[in-house]
Amino acid sequence: MNDQAQHLPSKEQILTFPRFPNFPLDKIIVINQLKQCQTIETELKTAALLGFDTESKPTFNKGEVQTGPHLIQLATAEKAYLFQVSPDILNFLKPIFENPDQIKVGFGLKNDAHLFRKKGIELNSVIELSKCFGSFGLNNPVGIKNAIALLFQMNFPKSKSVSTSNWARKSLTIPQIEYAAADAYAPVLIFEELLRLGLIPHDIPNTSLKLRIRPNKS
Structure with missing residues (x-):
C-alpha cells in the first residue's frame, strides 16, 4: 500500500x-x-478463523443494567452460527473464546470483552479490525x-430499527x-482481504489480546 491516504467512499x-x-x-444456524451445540462442535472448534459479534437487548431507561450479550454470533467463510445465550451455551463457547490458537475478528469488540468478563470468560486472540486500516492512511477507527x-x-446496509430491536426475544x-449473521460474516472477508493485501499488522498473529484493555488481575 502506498503512503498516500485513501479516501473513504462517501455515503x-x-x-x-x-x-x-x-x-x-440455509447457511445461518440459530442455536438455543x-x-x-454438540452437532456443530467439531466444525466450530477446528476453525482457525471466526468472525465474531454480539447483540444485546437495548437499555433505554436511566439506571437500567445491561444484562447482555443476549445473542453471540460466530461465522466461518461457509456458515454463520447465532447463539441465543444461556449458561449452558456460554459454557460451550468458553473454550473457543479462550483458545489462543483460534483467531476471532470483529468490530467494536472492546465492550464485548467487558461483557464477557462479567460472565467469567476472558477473550483470547481477538482482533479489533477497526484499528487495522492505518496502512490506508486512515488514523481513525473504520467501521x-x-x-x-x-x-x-459494496454497500453493507445497517438498519437502526433492527440493531435496536429486542435481541433477548425467544424467536x-x-x-x-x-x-x-452479516455482522459476523463480513469480518471474516475483511480480515482475509487485509491478509491477502499484506496489511495485517505484523504483531497480530503473535499477540493474544488485541483490544488494548487491561488484563484481569484477579
Whole structure:
C-alpha cells in the first residue's frame, strides 16, 4: 500500500455500490439448546478463523443494567452460527473464546470483552479490525460499513430499527437473523482481504489480546 491516504467512499457513493452478499438463510444456524451445540462442535472448534459479534437487548431507561450479550454470533467463510445465550451455551463457547490458537475478528469488540468478563470468560486472540486500516492512511477507527465499501466497493446496509430491536426475544425475526449473521460474516472477508493485501499488522498473529484493555488481575 502506498503512503498516500485513501479516501473513504462517501455515503452517496456507497448507496450506488452493489449490496453485500450475505449468507442465505440455509447457511445461518440459530442455536438455543446445548444439543444443537454438540452437532456443530467439531466444525466450530477446528476453525482457525471466526468472525465474531454480539447483540444485546437495548437499555433505554436511566439506571437500567445491561444484562447482555443476549445473542453471540460466530461465522466461518461457509456458515454463520447465532447463539441465543444461556449458561449452558456460554459454557460451550468458553473454550473457543479462550483458545489462543483460534483467531476471532470483529468490530467494536472492546465492550464485548467487558461483557464477557462479567460472565467469567476472558477473550483470547481477538482482533479489533477497526484499528487495522492505518496502512490506508486512515488514523481513525473504520467501521464495518466503511471497511466493506473501501475493500470491496459494496454497500453493507445497517438498519437502526433492527440493531435496536429486542435481541433477548425467544424467536428472532428474519431481519434480525440476517442482520446478526452479516455482522459476523463480513469480518471474516475483511480480515482475509487485509491478509491477502499484506496489511495485517505484523504483531497480530503473535499477540493474544488485541483490544488494548487491561488484563484481569484477579
